[in-house]
Amino acid sequence: MTTTDSRQDTTANARRHSPERDAPLDATFDALSNRQCRDLLRHLVESDDDAFLVADLATQLTDETDSETAETRMLARLHHTHLPKLADAGLVSYDPDRGLVQYRPESRFEAMVPTIESFESADYPVSLDALLDLFADHRRRTAYVTLLGHDDLSLPDLADEVAVAEYGQPLPDIEPDDVLQVYLSLYHTHVPKLGAAGLVEYDQADDYVRLTDAGWTLESPFRSLCDPADD
Known part of the structure; x- marks a missing residue:
């Protein structure tokens, strides 16, 4: 039998969990655990544009003092890692064939920003x-x-x-x-x-x-x- 102390038992009224139900939150936490993913989302939120080319994002997210190699690496990370993770979490829409990214304003990210x-x-x-x-x-x-x-x-x-x-x-x-x-x-x-x-x-x-x-x-x-x- 489980034991409790004087602290409030917060599990009694907690919502039920399941792998299927919690998968979106798993994916969101996994994507946002990378600082570059968070910086990318902030960039998308603050921009006036509705859609972005991945190549342009790589340029914008690379420091001007970095080499061309750094921009190429950023492009690869965006294409192969960051954007697929963010898309799986429902935070962006990503079309890898067209190299096009759109931020999804209905995503939970902005509520998490504070x-x-x-x-x-x-x-x-x-x-x-x-x-x-x-x-x-x-x-x-x-x-x-x-x-x-x-x-x-x-x-x-x-x-x-x-x-x-x-x-x-x-x-x-x-x-x-x-x-x-x-x-x-x-x-x-x-x-x-x-x-x-x-x-x-x-x-x-x-x-x-x-x-x-x-x-x-x-x-x-x-x-x-x-x-x-x-x-």
Whole structure:
């Protein structure tokens, strides 16, 4: 049975999660974890033009003092990496055959800008790149939100709650093998990554996961980035 402390249990009324439902946010965090992608979006937002040629963007985003080789590399990064990621996240429309890019004003990026700018100007225990990369995975976000509601949990209890959140069903209705898969992914991947970033401590001997002070510090920007419309 999971345990709680005096902190408010925020998981009870949390929306249900699933890989399919959270995939757009996964893609958005993954794309925005790259500073060049964020700079590119800012450039598109601030421009009066409706559409852009990728070649022109490469020129505009390359410092005038850089060499022609730098511009060529920027063009390659835009074409092969940044623009496909931004398109997958629904932040831009990208036609690689025509080399044409259009910003999608209905995307969530502009709602996230105040939080992004505030985070970049503040002194947080992790960089914005690291934060976005860390939470570009729905299960890792769910585990973090669960710990925000409990502060510390045994790893089996954390796996139970993450499984309930993902499947949207009471624990007895979820296949034990599915819960085990959640547990193993937390044990091998997600908790170690949260730990390496300093957000949690994992006591392997007692099988307990605890949110650190740094983990609590990131609650406000994390929630704002996940649900920018609520700000």
